[in-house]
Amino acid sequence: MLNKPIEEIIVQNGKEIGVKSEGQIARCKQLICDPSCVKDRVEKEGQVIRVICILSHLIKNTSDANSCQIIIPQNQVNRKSDIYVCMISFVHNVAARGKYTAIVSTTVETKEPEKEIRPALELLEPTERKFVSISDLLVPKDLGTESQIFISRTYDATHVFF
Known part of the structure:
Protein backbone atom coordinates (compact mmCIF):
# COMPACT_ATOMS: atom_id res chain seq x y z
CA MET A 1 0.00 0.00 0.00
CA LEU A 2 2.51 2.57 -1.14
CA ASN A 3 1.41 6.18 -1.65
CA LYS A 4 -2.04 5.60 -0.18
CA PRO A 5 -3.55 7.53 2.70
CA ILE A 6 -3.95 5.64 5.95
CA GLU A 7 -7.47 6.05 7.29
CA GLU A 8 -7.07 3.69 10.19
CA ILE A 9 -4.69 1.14 11.65
CA ILE A 10 -6.76 -1.82 12.76
CA VAL A 11 -5.63 -3.17 16.12
CA GLN A 12 -7.08 -6.26 17.79
CA ASN A 13 -5.99 -7.43 21.24
CA GLY A 14 -3.17 -4.87 21.20
CA LYS A 15 -1.73 -6.13 17.90
CA GLU A 16 -1.92 -4.54 14.49
CA ILE A 17 -3.84 -6.75 12.05
CA GLY A 18 -4.43 -4.46 9.11
CA VAL A 19 -4.59 -1.02 7.54
CA LYS A 20 -7.66 0.68 6.12
CA SER A 21 -7.14 2.93 3.10
CA GLU A 22 -9.70 4.34 0.69
CA GLY A 23 -12.33 2.03 2.16
CA GLN A 24 -10.27 -1.12 1.64
CA ILE A 25 -8.55 -3.15 4.34
CA ALA A 26 -5.16 -4.69 3.76
CA ARG A 27 -4.55 -7.38 6.34
CA CYS A 28 -1.01 -7.92 7.53
CA LYS A 29 0.98 -9.35 10.41
CA GLN A 30 3.30 -6.35 10.72
CA LEU A 31 3.20 -2.70 9.77
CA ILE A 32 6.36 -0.82 8.87
CA CYS A 33 5.83 2.91 8.48
CA ASP A 34 7.24 6.36 9.00
CA PRO A 35 6.18 8.64 11.89
CA SER A 36 3.66 10.59 9.80
CA CYS A 37 1.38 7.53 9.70
CA VAL A 38 1.14 7.06 13.46
CA LYS A 39 1.48 10.43 15.17
CA ASP A 40 0.13 9.10 18.46
CA ARG A 41 2.95 6.51 18.65
CA VAL A 42 5.89 8.91 18.20
CA GLU A 43 7.44 11.72 20.20
CA LYS A 44 9.50 14.75 19.31
CA LEU A 138 10.34 12.20 15.56
CA VAL A 139 11.13 8.85 17.15
CA PRO A 140 8.91 5.87 18.03
CA LYS A 141 7.72 5.64 21.65
CA ASP A 142 8.39 1.89 21.71
CA LEU A 143 10.12 -0.82 19.71
CA GLY A 144 6.87 -2.12 18.19
CA THR A 145 7.45 -5.75 19.16
CA GLU A 146 4.14 -6.06 21.03
CA SER A 147 1.93 -4.13 18.63
CA GLN A 148 3.85 -5.25 15.51
CA ILE A 149 3.85 -1.61 14.38
CA PHE A 150 7.45 -0.78 13.51
CA ILE A 151 8.10 2.92 13.04
CA SER A 152 11.20 4.50 11.56
CA ARG A 153 12.74 7.70 12.85
CA THR A 154 12.55 10.85 10.77
CA TYR A 155 15.72 11.85 8.95
CA ASP A 156 18.32 13.35 11.25
CA ALA A 157 20.97 15.91 10.31
CA THR A 158 23.30 13.21 8.92
CA HIS A 159 20.87 11.83 6.31
CA VAL A 160 22.80 13.16 3.31
CA PHE A 161 25.88 11.20 4.37
CA PHE A 162 24.42 7.72 3.88
Whole structure:
Protein backbone atom coordinates (compact mmCIF):
# COMPACT_ATOMS: atom_id res chain seq x y z
CA MET A 1 0.00 0.00 0.00
CA LEU A 2 2.51 2.57 -1.14
CA ASN A 3 1.41 6.18 -1.65
CA LYS A 4 -2.04 5.60 -0.18
CA PRO A 5 -3.55 7.53 2.70
CA ILE A 6 -3.95 5.64 5.95
CA GLU A 7 -7.47 6.05 7.29
CA GLU A 8 -7.07 3.69 10.19
CA ILE A 9 -4.69 1.14 11.65
CA ILE A 10 -6.76 -1.82 12.76
CA VAL A 11 -5.63 -3.17 16.12
CA GLN A 12 -7.08 -6.26 17.79
CA ASN A 13 -5.99 -7.43 21.24
CA GLY A 14 -3.17 -4.87 21.20
CA LYS A 15 -1.73 -6.13 17.90
CA GLU A 16 -1.92 -4.54 14.49
CA ILE A 17 -3.84 -6.75 12.05
CA GLY A 18 -4.43 -4.46 9.11
CA VAL A 19 -4.59 -1.02 7.54
CA LYS A 20 -7.66 0.68 6.12
CA SER A 21 -7.14 2.93 3.10
CA GLU A 22 -9.70 4.34 0.69
CA GLY A 23 -12.33 2.03 2.16
CA GLN A 24 -10.27 -1.12 1.64
CA ILE A 25 -8.55 -3.15 4.34
CA ALA A 26 -5.16 -4.69 3.76
CA ARG A 27 -4.55 -7.38 6.34
CA CYS A 28 -1.01 -7.92 7.53
CA LYS A 29 0.98 -9.35 10.41
CA GLN A 30 3.30 -6.35 10.72
CA LEU A 31 3.20 -2.70 9.77
CA ILE A 32 6.36 -0.82 8.87
CA CYS A 33 5.83 2.91 8.48
CA ASP A 34 7.24 6.36 9.00
CA PRO A 35 6.18 8.64 11.89
CA SER A 36 3.66 10.59 9.80
CA CYS A 37 1.38 7.53 9.70
CA VAL A 38 1.14 7.06 13.46
CA LYS A 39 1.48 10.43 15.17
CA ASP A 40 0.13 9.10 18.46
CA ARG A 41 2.95 6.51 18.65
CA VAL A 42 5.89 8.91 18.20
CA GLU A 43 7.44 11.72 20.20
CA LYS A 44 9.50 14.75 19.31
CA GLU A 45 13.17 14.34 20.16
CA GLY A 46 14.34 17.64 18.73
CA GLN A 47 14.51 19.52 15.45
CA VAL A 48 16.77 19.58 12.41
CA ILE A 49 17.54 22.61 10.26
CA ARG A 50 18.33 22.03 6.60
CA VAL A 51 19.36 24.63 4.08
CA ILE A 52 19.56 23.85 0.38
CA CYS A 53 21.83 26.29 -1.40
CA ILE A 54 22.24 26.86 -5.14
CA LEU A 55 25.80 27.87 -6.05
CA SER A 56 27.55 28.93 -9.26
CA HIS A 57 30.96 27.89 -7.98
CA LEU A 58 32.80 25.07 -6.30
CA ILE A 59 33.44 25.20 -2.57
CA LYS A 60 36.82 26.76 -1.82
CA ASN A 61 39.66 24.56 -0.61
CA THR A 62 38.10 21.31 -1.86
CA SER A 63 40.58 20.72 -4.73
CA ASP A 64 37.89 21.73 -7.24
CA ALA A 65 35.84 18.65 -6.38
CA ASN A 66 32.47 18.36 -8.16
CA SER A 67 31.11 16.73 -5.04
CA CYS A 68 32.21 16.71 -1.44
CA GLN A 69 31.11 16.15 2.11
CA ILE A 70 32.29 18.33 4.95
CA ILE A 71 31.76 17.87 8.66
CA ILE A 72 32.32 20.88 10.87
CA PRO A 73 33.13 19.32 14.26
CA GLN A 74 31.00 20.46 17.17
CA ASN A 75 33.94 21.52 19.33
CA GLN A 76 35.24 23.88 16.62
CA VAL A 77 32.00 25.88 16.67
CA ASN A 78 31.08 25.56 20.37
CA ARG A 79 28.13 23.24 19.78
CA LYS A 80 26.87 19.86 20.98
CA SER A 81 26.27 18.67 17.39
CA ASP A 82 28.34 18.63 14.22
CA ILE A 83 27.29 20.63 11.16
CA TYR A 84 27.09 18.68 7.89
CA VAL A 85 27.63 19.97 4.36
CA CYS A 86 27.07 17.91 1.22
CA MET A 87 27.70 19.42 -2.22
CA ILE A 88 26.78 17.80 -5.54
CA SER A 89 26.79 19.27 -9.02
CA PHE A 90 25.67 19.24 -12.62
CA VAL A 91 28.13 16.37 -13.14
CA HIS A 92 25.67 14.23 -11.14
CA ASN A 93 22.65 15.51 -13.14
CA VAL A 94 21.15 17.21 -10.08
CA ALA A 95 21.64 20.81 -11.22
CA ALA A 96 21.91 22.84 -14.41
CA ARG A 97 25.31 23.01 -16.13
CA GLY A 98 27.65 25.15 -14.09
CA LYS A 99 25.48 24.94 -10.97
CA TYR A 100 26.04 23.21 -7.65
CA THR A 101 23.64 22.14 -4.93
CA ALA A 102 24.82 22.21 -1.34
CA ILE A 103 22.84 20.92 1.62
CA VAL A 104 23.69 22.10 5.12
CA SER A 105 22.13 20.42 8.14
CA THR A 106 22.46 20.18 11.89
CA THR A 107 20.47 19.45 15.01
CA VAL A 108 18.81 22.59 16.36
CA GLU A 109 20.20 23.66 19.74
CA THR A 110 18.92 27.23 20.19
CA LYS A 111 15.98 29.46 19.35
CA GLU A 112 18.00 30.86 16.42
CA PRO A 113 18.81 27.85 14.23
CA GLU A 114 19.85 29.91 11.22
CA LYS A 115 22.66 31.45 13.28
CA GLU A 116 23.78 27.93 14.23
CA ILE A 117 24.60 27.02 10.62
CA ARG A 118 26.36 30.28 9.79
CA PRO A 119 29.86 28.66 9.84
CA ALA A 120 28.78 26.27 7.07
CA LEU A 121 27.02 28.93 5.03
CA GLU A 122 30.16 31.08 5.15
CA LEU A 123 32.05 28.22 3.43
CA LEU A 124 29.55 28.35 0.57
CA GLU A 125 29.40 32.09 -0.08
CA PRO A 126 28.27 33.56 -2.31
CA THR A 127 25.00 31.62 -2.68
CA GLU A 128 22.46 32.31 -5.41
CA ARG A 129 19.44 30.96 -3.52
CA LYS A 130 18.79 29.44 -0.12
CA PHE A 131 15.85 27.30 0.94
CA VAL A 132 15.56 26.89 4.72
CA SER A 133 13.46 24.27 6.47
CA ILE A 134 13.18 23.22 10.08
CA SER A 135 11.57 19.88 10.80
CA ASP A 136 10.79 17.90 13.91
CA LEU A 137 12.91 14.87 14.69
CA LEU A 138 10.34 12.20 15.56
CA VAL A 139 11.13 8.85 17.15
CA PRO A 140 8.91 5.87 18.03
CA LYS A 141 7.72 5.64 21.65
CA ASP A 142 8.39 1.89 21.71
CA LEU A 143 10.12 -0.82 19.71
CA GLY A 144 6.87 -2.12 18.19
CA THR A 145 7.45 -5.75 19.16
CA GLU A 146 4.14 -6.06 21.03
CA SER A 147 1.93 -4.13 18.63
CA GLN A 148 3.85 -5.25 15.51
CA ILE A 149 3.85 -1.61 14.38
CA PHE A 150 7.45 -0.78 13.51
CA ILE A 151 8.10 2.92 13.04
CA SER A 152 11.20 4.50 11.56
CA ARG A 153 12.74 7.70 12.85
CA THR A 154 12.55 10.85 10.77
CA TYR A 155 15.72 11.85 8.95
CA ASP A 156 18.32 13.35 11.25
CA ALA A 157 20.97 15.91 10.31
CA THR A 158 23.30 13.21 8.92
CA HIS A 159 20.87 11.83 6.31
CA VAL A 160 22.80 13.16 3.31
CA PHE A 161 25.88 11.20 4.37
CA PHE A 162 24.42 7.72 3.88
